Amino acid sequence: MKRIATLCLLLLALNGYSQTNAELDPKILTSKAVMNQFMDLRFGMFIHWGPVTLRGTEIGWSRHHQVPATDYDTLYKVFNPINFNADEWVKTASDAGMKYLTITAKHHDGFCLWPSAYTDYNIMATPFKKDVVGLLAKACKKYHIKFCIYYSVLDWYQENYPLDNSTDPKLADKRKKPDMEKYVVYMKNQLKELVKNYDPYMLWFDGPWEAPWTKAMGLDMYTYLKTLKKDLIINNRLGKSFSGIDADGTAKFLGDYDTPEQRIGSLNMQTPWETCMTICEQWSWKPNDKMKSLQTCIQTLAKVAGGNGNLLFNVGPRSDGAIEPAQVARLKDMGSWLKQYGTAIYNTHGGPYNPNDTFATTRSGKKIYLHVFKPVTTLTIPEMPGVKINKAYIMKGATVALMQTNGQITLTLPAVLPDPNDTVIVLETDKSTIDIAPIKNEEKK
Template sequence: MKKIITLCLLLWAAAGHAQTNAQLDPKILTTKAVMDQFMSLRFGMFIHWGPVSLRGTEIGWSRHVQVPVADYDTLYRAFNPAKFNADEWVKTASEAGMKYLTITAKHHDGFCLWPSAYTNYNIMATPFKKDVVGLLAKACKKYHIKFCIYYSVLDWHHPDYPIDNPNDTVNGIRKNAHMEKYVAYMKNQLKELIKNYDPYMLWFDGPWEKPWTPEMALDMYAYLKTQKKDIIINNRLGKAFSGTGADGTPHFLGDYDTPEQRIGDLNMHTPWETCMTICEQWAWKPNDKMKSLTTCIHTLAKVAGGNGNLLFNVGPRPDGLMEPEQVARLKEMGSWLRQYGTAIYNTHGGPWYPNQHFAATRSGNKIYVHVLEAPGQTLSLPALPDVKITKAYIMKGAAVAIQQSAQNITLTLPATLPDTNDTVIVLETDKPSISIAPIKI
């Protein structure tokens, strides 16, 4: 399904229908200073959660598929996550070293995790009757985590949204829907979310269906900026997302790119954020396969090495608890970050493009080489034009032997790497490391 969606997006963009920020008044765009702060955070928690956790199937997408619509749309009546504790969720994010948190306030299924005044299909109609969004926003303030909100453009449940079932082009269409009314509903809800919870960022999704037009997307971005000037908005209001060209030029509407379930390429011009699951499914799934600690840390290092952020997803259980194994894995990542976080936070990617053996980040007159998979007793890197390395050592450890030539830099690695997941070697340079243009290997 996702491959079909991607193909449709590419065809739409090729036909000249994609929107870009160039079509907006530049005065309303999010400032570089705000985006630089966002990109310095590097690591955030994504949470996909709702009544669908009662079935253990994918949020939104399993409606009409694994779960009949009559069942899916009434799951909220039994949704009572009595063990939900916003403080525990946010504390887990904090202990993982995450700096922001994004909650699916409304996914494609239309269910709202806050007491919206504009629909009864919300958390107050459940036996739980607690404002999940509000409780998370409050907990984020307590733990100094930036609070962000996911909101789906499409809504397969709402009577004024024309599509009920995206898999059925005949019977899955609502003939009496009014898209204009639905857009007004969106604006009302988004105003409500901004006013009541003051999110740092809005993470949109689901712009690919035909009822949502390029004009609506442009209008919505401009409208949101009247509600909060410096709110950060991802690139999924417009039809083309993950649309950064090889020249680094963004071909989308929004403040940053969002490659999904893959690591973005090194890009020093366009901000980007990889969204990825800690397991395989976005929403909770019984016995879902979880990524190893090595994979998790390699992913974070390669994302930072590409100059991006990592939005790492967990799907809590229907009782409101996060899986203990996932919590333990996140805390392991936090332990690594407490040791090596200087090489992740407040850095830039590069100068070398990441590969299977290493990634690199940089700050000031330092380059941090993340050794992910030792290729042998030495690690060979392309030389840095007009820049000399004055010192090399393992972060918080011993010196590293280094040889420099016009073509290569050769680092002699310890017989046993201090950290088998990611050993960080610090290279001190005689010039600011950010001055080095990206180097492909």
């Protein structure tokens, strides 16, 4: 029995699953094949949206703070986003080159963007009265975008959830008769609605850090969800440990992939991961929010792919339901770049070099895609053990001179790079690059 258990743990480790996942029945874990297909997508759209956009403050977290709860909790009564158009949102994602979309169906504030049968605090109680989740699911099918759903574990509105707002411990006693067991049933009922009615490709959980939620609850919820849909992908935030904002590549998490937040994860060829990051500064809409430059957006995507991760890039539509035109334009420019260089992003593996501020690399078959971020005329990188470069050239452009001596590869680049945001140099090799171990490198000009 001990030998069999050890073998099971070894197999789980080889598949990239964490120690926490080892406590689950291996038969229910999302397969490596499904996860590989997810990681091939590389680029997705995150959408944080709800009645709080009427105040322009952060979703969930501004409740009791910038916005009094009595105001926050009644915003839905006047929430009427007449300019919402699911097709336009999804087309924006498609034009950006994004392959999946994740909507905050229920954030920490508890408001639901679908007509849930288990609470009146949902979109049908607004003047708008349209199933946002359903309309987005339909539009995603039209544009061949994978549809995904965000759902918060915590809920500062629902009466059975024990806490009112984790950022203010004085509010912890506000609930008169909280019942976590009933709340878990509430969660399961709502999640069954979402899975059965909208058939999401992936569920993106958040908020497991509060004390009422336990590791046992996370294990039970993952198991339950797999009875609803076998190949459903589930992120790492059902458990109590995940990298999030602070830790990096934590060895223990419950779910199918790690989720570094507002930062780029480190190169990791074993554990799937996805950076979630905002295109501006706030997750939900904020008037005059500062937007990232096109260069930063493109280089972030390249660095994430170079680390073998996906980028879930967030937009916050306005209270009228429209995405800011400037954000739409920025995303479209990213899509234009991907139309030229997408081969170096989609369906690739990260590495073998660790990304830095000068370059990142992705790889596929007998090709290394070198993403150059800075206007350097000479770029020197360590040689790849046992691999020879036969040819170097700018993607869809001229040949690049190279030398391979003394354990180094030196490339001579044009004085003016074709793309100031990210010029892709293709290195054709004499053998497959997939099995090359990660190579530490220093930035050299």
